[in-house]
Amino acid sequence: MSSQPHAPAQEDAANTHHAHSHGHEAGHGSFRGYMIGFGLSIILTAIPFALVMSGVFDSKLLTAVLVMAFAVAQIIVHMIFFLHMNPRSEGGWTMMALIFTLVLVAITLAGSLWVMHHLNTNMMPMSPDMMKNMP
Amino acid sequence: MASKTHAHETEKPEFYLTDEHHPEGSTMLGFWLYLMSDSLIFAVLFATHGVLGRNYAAGPSPADLFDLPLVAVNTAMLLFSSITYGFAMLQMERNAKAETLFWLAVTGLFGAAFLGIELYEFAHLIHEGAGPTRSAFLSSFFTLVGTHGLHVTFGIVWLITLMIQVSKRGLIPENRRRLMCLSMFWHFLDVVWIGVFSFVYLMGTLG
Numbered sequence: 001m002s003s004q005p006h007a008p009a010q011e012d013a014a015n016t017h018h019a020h021s022h023g024h025e026a027g028h029g030s031f032r033g034y035m036i037g038f039g040l041s042i043i044l045t046a047i048p049f050a051l052v053m054s055g056v057f058d059s060k061l062l063t064a065v066l067v068m069a070f071a072v073a074q075i076i077v078h079m080i081f082f083l084h085m086n087p088r089s090e091g092g093w094t095m096m097a098l099i100f101t102l103v104l105v106a107i108t109l110a111g112s113l114w115v116m117h118h119l120n121t122n123m124m125p126m127s128p129d130m131m132k133n134m135p
Numbered sequence: 136m137a138s139k140t141h142a143h144e145t146e147k148p149e150f151y152l153t154d155e156h157h158p159e160g161s162t163m164l165g166f167w168l169y170l171m172s173d174s175l176i177f178a179v180l181f182a183t184h185g186v187l188g189r190n191y192a193a194g195p196s197p198a199d200l201f202d203l204p205l206v207a208v209n210t211a212m213l214l215f216s217s218i219t220y221g222f223a224m225l226q227m228e229r230n231a232k233a234e235t236l237f238w239l240a241v242t243g244l245f246g247a248a249f250l251g252i253e254l255y256e257f258a259h260l261i262h263e264g265a266g267p268t269r270s271a272f273l274s275s276f277f278t279l280v281g282t283h284g285l286h287v288t289f290g291i292v293w294l295i296t297l298m299i300q301v302s303k304r305g306l307i308p309e310n311r312r313r314l315m316c317l318s319m320f321w322h323f324l325d326v327v328w329i330g331v332f333s334f335v336y337l338m339g340t341l342g
Contacts, residue, residue, distance in 0.1 A: 034221040041214055045332075051335045060341050065157050067341075071333035075326055082217055082322040090164045097164075101171040105178040111183035 029084055037081025044074035166316045170323045173286075177327050181283055182277040184335060192270035193312050197339030200265055202256070206336045209252045210328065213287075214243030217325045224318055232306055239298050242321070244293045253284050276335060283331055286306075293317050 029037075048067040057063045077080075079085040079098075087095045188197075223238035257277070260266065267277035297317060300312050 002193045024272050027155060030220060030223070031225055034218055036158060036223070038218045045210055045214065048337055049203065052340055053203050064338055064341055067333050067337045073330050074329050078326045078329070082221060082325070083319060093164055094167045097168055102175055104175060108184050109185065116186040130187050
């Protein structure tokens with residue numbers, strides 16, 4: 001980190017008492033930012049709950065896709081307004097770590113579901129009789 | 136003579152810096168990396184629940200068990216605690232110690248309310264005979280939601296510790312750094328909860 005060109009300025013800023021909040025880009029929000037994030041979160045939470053509890057759509061698949069889409073949207077809202085993510089904080093390293101994690105999470109989730117689904121469909125079906133004799 | 140010993144002393148390597156200097160940026164990045172590795176734990180638990188979440192072993196299904204209004208209240212508790220932690224951070228920036236402590240306390244109360252509702256739900260499920268040993272679905276459900284609840288528990292312990300720290304030492308740079316780490320942890324837990332209520336409760340109830 002110290003090899004970055006703006007690092008000395010950052011350290012100077014950190015030494016003076018109150019100015020240190022300007023020394024780094026990540027971590028601080030404004031009242032307005034928090035309220036926008038809060039409002040969006042309430043909307044993005046209420047809609048999926050309403051969708052499932054009222055059963056507006058007959059199609060379960062459509063409802064499920066919408067619920068997950070709202071979840072992704074709300075996660076992005078939280079990242080921006082509460083965790084103050086931006087591509088520049090820490091010289092871009094938080095964003096790189098986040099992208100790397102997202103790739104790993106996607107591989108873990110998709111891979112597990114895919115492999116286990118194939119196992120389920122390709123295994124010989126088991127009758128209740130066979131089930132009883134299982135160890 | 137004096138200058139000689141002084142020169143001698145400066146040649147000595149310093150093993151311990153009495154003026155403990157933490158560059159704030161690297162702490163935040165390091166804590167962010169911890170959160171990313173923590174989200175891998177949750178990813179694995181979500182994957183487990185995705186695989187096992189439909190294996191009811193002829194037992195109760197999510198539609199039989201889950202009380203969605205209660206889950207909605209629980210979600211609101213965690214969301215409120217997120218915004219009140221944000222207010223605490225804003226007061227911290229204004230150097231207002233009493234207000235910071237007030238909003239931290241409110242955050243802790245919302246967090247405790249969340250935990251209380253979750254424990255009530257767990258007790259209710261176990262009382263109905265739907266404990267973690269009933270089916271693969273319930274095993275993975277209790278593991279995933281329980282791990283999140285455990286994180287919130289530790290978050291509250293951390294929050295109380297920091298409230299004592301701030302009330303004793305004030306908003307010194309060290310405490311500001313700690314409060315910012317807990318801020319990230321707390322908001323991160325809310326992000327994980329979004330996944331829990333969407334994937335486990337809502338999608339589970341859909342069947």
